[in-house]
Amino acid sequence: MVGLGRSRAVAFVAPALVLIGVFLVFPAFWTLYIGVTNYRLTGAAAKAPEVVGLDNYRGVLSDPAFYRSLWLTLIYVLVSAAVGQNVLGFGLAWALRGARRAIRRLIESLVLLAWVLPSSVVAFLWIAMLDRDAGTVNMLLGQSPGTAWLVQYPMTALVVFNIWRGTAFSMMLYSAALSSVPPSHLETARVVGSSTMQTLRDVVLPHIRRHALTNTLLITLWTFNDFTPFLLTAGGPDHRSEVAPVYIYNTAIVGGDMGYSGAVSLVVLLINLLLALVYLRAARAGRSS
Numbered sequence: 001m002v003g004l005g006r007s008r009a010v011a012f013v014a015p016a017l018v019l020i021g022v023f024l025v026f027p028a029f030w031t032l033y034i035g036v037t038n039y040r041l042t043g044a045a046a047k048a049p050e051v052v053g054l055d056n057y058r059g060v061l062s063d064p065a066f067y068r069s070l071w072l073t074l075i076y077v078l079v080s081a082a083v084g085q086n087v088l089g090f091g092l093a094w095a096l097r098g099a100r101r102a103i104r105r106l107i108e109s110l111v112l113l114a115w116v117l118p119s120s121v122v123a124f125l126w127i128a129m130l131d132r133d134a135g136t137v138n139m140l141l142g143q144s145p146g147t148a149w150l151v152q153y154p155m156t157a158l159v160v161f162n163i164w165r166g167t168a169f170s171m172m173l174y175s176a177a178l179s180s181v182p183p184s185h186l187e188t189a190r191v192v193g194s195s196t197m198q199t200l201r202d203v204v205l206p207h208i209r210r211h212a213l214t215n216t217l218l219i220t221l222w223t224f225n226d227f228t229p230f231l232l233t234a235g236g237p238d239h240r241s242e243v244a245p246v247y248i249y250n251t252a253i254v255g256g257d258m259g260y261s262g263a264v265s266l267v268v269l270l271i272n273l274l275l276a277l278v279y280l281r282a283a284r285a286g287r288s289s
Contacts, residue, residue: 031269035262042256049259056263066264068239069247070271073224076158076243081223082216084163089170089215093178094200108171115168123231126161154233154241161232162223170215177211178204210283217279221272244268 035056039049060066092111096104114122129136130149138146149157181204189199205212227245229235235242235250242250248268252261 031262031265033262034259035266037259037262039259039262040256041253041258045259052259056260057267059260060263060267065239065242066247066267069242069244072155072240072242073244075155076162076229077220077223080159080162081166081219084159085166085170085219085223086212086216088163088167090174090212092167092171093174094204096175097178111168111171114165119228119231122161122165123228126157126232130157150233151237154237158229158232158241158243162226162228165228166219166223170219173211173215174208177208181207213279213283217276220275224272224275225268 034049036051036053037049038045038052040046092107096107099107127150128134130138132138132146132148132151135146135149137149141147147153185203185207186199189203194202225245226243227249229241229243230246230249233241235246244264245268248261248264251264252258255261
């Protein structure tokens with residue numbers, strides 16, 4: 001009976017294990033392999049790649065282009081996700097608490113619409129909206145001749161786009177978190193005359209601290225590995241918006257250097273793991289305090 005139960009358990013989880021192996025474990029080991037080779041998309045190195053050891057990693061750690069992409073990624077993550085989506089998502093969730101149901105559902109639907117639409121669709125809409133000649137933004141601002149937003153201000157456009165696109169998740173998470181705050185605590189704060197900022201600091205934030213950490217971790221990792229900027233600017237102009245995922249793509253697919261891009265991918269993975277460890281330490285400190 002015990003053996004039969006174990007067989008059923010293995011059969012139950014086998015499909016999930018196969019999917020994890022095919023789409024997570026195998027790509028991870030493949031990245032490790034090509035990162036120590038001179039593998040390319042074309043030429044002799046594509047047919048018979050040679051092991052070059054740590055040469056690719058030494059090249060990455062001494063490559064100014066990699067550090068430029070990493071710096072742009074950190075700006076993109078910090079401004080658009082850790083600050084932008086966090087603050088706007090919480091602000092919407094807080095403001096909609098006492099709104100009428102029809103108004104709340106309308107605003108939530110509009111915010112969610114930006115999140116659920118395919119990336120290619122929203123990227124095309126933003127390209128059209130920011131177009132120099134017939135873009136909606138330039139028409140509203142009365143710019144003549146129009147400003148080429150994706151050329152003159154590429155990182156600003158990406159930051160605003162990502163805030164607009166990703167705020168829905170933070171709003172939903174904070175809406176659920178705020179529902180766990182005891183109404184009696186909020187009422188007590190109102191009776192004693194606490195301001196909104198005092199109520200948020202002393203009553204709300206202590207209750208939703210773990211939710212805020214979880215939200216920050218998720219949107220940070222998602223934004224760090226977001227490929228959507230490629231659809232808007234392709235890393236240009238002059239690499240001024242080439243965040244890490246776009247840099248990896250341009251190195252691997254455009255440049256054809258799969259070995260070098262594999263090394264970059266592993267370094268980026270280690271950075272993601274470091275961010276996750278920082279979150280876990282902060283969460284653990286929150287539980288013990």
